[in-house]
Amino acid sequence: MFEWLFENGWALWLIVFLILAGIEILTLDLFFILMSVGALAALISYFLGAQLWLQVVVFCVVALAMILFVRPIALRHLHKGPNDQRTNIDRLIGHPAVVVQAVSTEGGLVKIGGDTWSARTRGQTTLPAGSNVEVIQIEGATAIVTPLPTASSQGSPATPAGL
Incomplete structure (x- = not known):
C-alpha cells in the first residue's frame, strides 16, 4: 500500500488535505485549514514533477508561512467590527x-x-x-x-x- 502511495503522491497529498480540512471543520480555529493549503501546494509540486522530499519541504514551508503570516491577518479581520457591536x-x-x-x-x-x-x-x-x-x-x-x-x-x- 505504501508503495502505491509513493507512486501516486497526488493521492497522499489529497488525503492529507481532506484530513486537515475535516479537522478544521471540527475546530474552526483557522489553523488546520492553513496547513491544508500547504498540502495543496505539495500536491501542485507533485504535478510539477518534484521529488517526495521536495514536496514535504514545500508542504512545511507553505503551511508555516500561512500560519505565521496569513492567520494573524485573518483573525484580525474576523474580529473586526464596531466597538459598540455587542454579542x-x-x-x-x-x-x-x-x-x-x-x-x-x-x-x-x-x-x-x-x-x-x-x-x-x-x-x-x-x-x-x-x-x-x-x-x-x-x-x-x-x-x-x-x-x-x-x-x-x-x-x-x-x-x-x-x-
Whole structure:
C-alpha cells in the first residue's frame, strides 16, 4: 500500500488535505485549514514533477508561512467590527427587564426580552415583583439589575421594550 502511495503522491497529498480540512471543520480555529493549503501546494509540486522530499519541504514551508503570516491577518479581520457591536450576553447590558420574583442582594428572577434570568441587586434595596429594572451587569448566569426611574420622575410610563 505504501508503495502505491509513493507512486501516486497526488493521492497522499489529497488525503492529507481532506484530513486537515475535516479537522478544521471540527475546530474552526483557522489553523488546520492553513496547513491544508500547504498540502495543496505539495500536491501542485507533485504535478510539477518534484521529488517526495521536495514536496514535504514545500508542504512545511507553505503551511508555516500561512500560519505565521496569513492567520494573524485573518483573525484580525474576523474580529473586526464596531466597538459598540455587542454579542451574546453583553448585548443584555443596559436592556430593560421586569421583576418576576422579588429581587434582592440574595437573588430573585427577572424577565429580559422573553427569557427568565436569575438576578441580584447591588444595593440593600429589594425590588418587588412587577418592577421595571435595567440590567447593569451579567455575572455568570445572573443579571445584576438596578431600578428604572419611575413614571412620575420621567413624565411618561416606563415600559420595558421588547416585552
